[in-house]
Amino acid sequence: MRFDPSGPLRGRVTVPADKSISHRAAIVAAMASEPVRIRGYLDAADTRSTLAAVAQLGAIVERRDHGLVIRGCGLRNAMAPGAPIDVGNAGTLMRLLPGWLAFQKGSSFELDGDDSIRRRPVDRIAEPLERMGARIDAHEGRFPPFTVHGARLTGIDYELPVASAQVKSCVLLAGLVTDATTVGEPVPSRDHTERMLSAAGAPIERVGDGCGFRTTVGNTDELELGEIQVPGDPSSAAFLIAAGVLVDDSRLVLERVGVNWTRAGFLRILERMGAIVLADLESPGSFGPVEPVADIDVRNAPIEATTVEAEEVPLAIDELPLVALLGCFAEGDTVVRGAAELRVKESDRIATVVDGLRGLGAEIEALPDGFVVTGTGRLRGGRLDAHGDHRLALLGAVAGLASEEGVEVVGMEAADVSYPGFARDVASVVG
Numbered sequence: 142m143r144f145d146p147s148g149p150l151r152g153r154v155t156v157p158a159d160k161s162i163s164h165r166a167a168i169v170a171a172m173a174s175e176p177v178r179i180r181g182y183l184d185a186a187d188t189r190s191t192l193a194a195v196a197q198l199g200a201i202v203e204r205r206d207h208g209l210v211i212r213g214c215g216l217r218n219a220m221a222p223g224a225p226i227d228v229g230n231a232g233t234l235m236r237l238l239p240g241w242l243a244f245q246k247g248s249s250f251e252l253d254g255d256d257s258i259r260r261r262p263v264d265r266i267a268e269p270l271e272r273m274g275a276r277i278d279a280h281e282g283r284f285p286p287f288t289v290h291g292a293r294l295t296g297i298d299y300e301l302p303v304a305s306a307q308v309k310s311c312v313l314l315a316g317l318v319t320d321a322t323t324v325g326e327p328v329p330s331r332d333h334t335e336r337m338l339s340a341a342g343a344p345i346e347r348v349g350d351g352c353g354f355r356t357t358v359g360n361t362d363e364l365e366l367g368e369i370q371v372p373g374d375p376s377s378a379a380f381l382i383a384a385g386v387l388v389d390d391s392r393l394v395l396e397r398v399g400v401n402w403t404r405a406g407f408l409r410i411l412e413r414m415g416a417i418v419l420a421d422l423e424s425p426g427s428f429g430p431v432e433p434v435a436d437i438d439v440r441n442a443p444i445e446a447t448t449v450e451a452e453e454v455p456l457a458i459d460e461l462p463l464v465a466l467l468g469c470f471a472e473g474d475t476v477v478r479g480a481a482e483l484r485v486k487e488s489d490r491i492a493t494v495v496d497g498l499r500g501l502g503a504e505i506e507a508l509p510d511g512f513v514v515t516g517t518g519r520l521r522g523g524r525l526d527a528h529g530d531h532r533l534a535l536l537g538a539v540a541g542l543a544s545e546e547g548v549e550v551v552g553m554e555a556a557d558v559s560y561p562g563f564a565r566d567v568a569s570v571v572g
């Protein structure tokens with residue numbers, strides 16, 4: 142696909158529904174005892190894999206005009222399917238679902254996925270689940286395909302070795318049937334699981350401050366959710382926000398985007414870079430059953446370089462490729478550190494971002510745990526290989542809009558472009 146240099150982007154856009162919340166909504170609904178209505182469930186390959194997985198486990202998924210209705214199995218009654226569960230390309234599905242499967246006593250569940258998922262580690266969830274009493278057999282001890290053997294679980298107090306919302310969520314889901322399970326995180330990460338479990342009536346307690354939290358769950362008989370409205374995805378909004386900041390004379394309003402503070406790291410980074418992005422953000426440290434939403438108003442303006450340190454990384458993890466792109470146009474050196482986790486995403490996102498942007502004319506160097514970009518105020522353009530990674534494909538698209546010669550994005554065949562209407566949305570706002 143080609144993305145040519147763009148004229149001003151002007152207008153209002155509704156971005157696709159939040160992918161993280163959609164996965165969680167389907168999984169928690171499948172664990173619930175009463176039907177759950179989900180409005181605005183994301184329609185993308187990853188989230189379709191989650192619907193197929195919960196259906197295989199015995200939940201009934203009904204597609205209605207106003208959204209989905211999922212009739213769950215109840216906490217302890219997932220059915221062992223006759224065939225492996227195919228997670229496709231969805232890392233969040235692969236890492237969250239075992240939290241539920243781990244306490245289906247006496248049943249075993251095999252999970253597998255595409256070539257990219259087979260390179261992504263699962264030992265990070267196997268280790269805490271085994272400490273709780275489940276058994277996990279994984280390829281080479283740490284990769285899919287892997288089998289979760291359900292068991293009676295006991296509570297643990299677990300310090301996350303890496304700040305990962307997926308691992309935290311997996312342990313908290315497993316902890317629902319223990320007396321008490323506590324997860325400590327070195328720095329805060331997205332908390333959609335905690336909010337949704339709290340909305341579903343689970344006893345969730347969180348203590349700590351912006352430097353890290355300890356979250357405890359336990360003793361839950363059943364979950365009941367009623368209805369969920371999935372907000373717009375801040376990580377999808379980020380691509381249009383970056384385009385609005387970079388393309389001359391742009392002014393965009395993105396409607397009803399999730400502004401949970403644990404997802405708003407990119408907006409705070411942009412603020413420091415001097416970008417004009419107005420939104421009523423949630424205050425850092427807030428917690429509750431609600432997912433806040435707001436309109437985001439973006440204008441094109443000159444930007445300055447910034448440094449992103451480790452504690453900010455989980456709050457902007459999926460947007461860091463865009464920070465690299467913005468760095469090309471900012472005055473000074475933009476640095477991202479403490480982000481080694483980028484190397485185990487859908488692609489090695491340090492290598493693919495650095496190679497991809499360098500191929501378009503950027504002055505960018507890789508670090509073991511991040512990158513340094515020297516802003517030149519421009520980007521020539523050319524060809525970018527997405528390596529089957531949807532966020533790389535969209536990075537190339539935005540780069541094309543802001544470039545001098547346009548960008549051709551290749552290597553998208555295997556990508557879950559979870560922002561399927563991106564080209565259409567851009568077309569709708571080109572003035």
Ligand code: S3P
Nearest residue numbers: 161233304305306307308458459
């Ligand atoms: C996600 C958490 C992040 C993020 C991923 C979605 C989630 O992964 O990169 O796209 O929904 O919990 P990690 O928890 O591995 O950092």
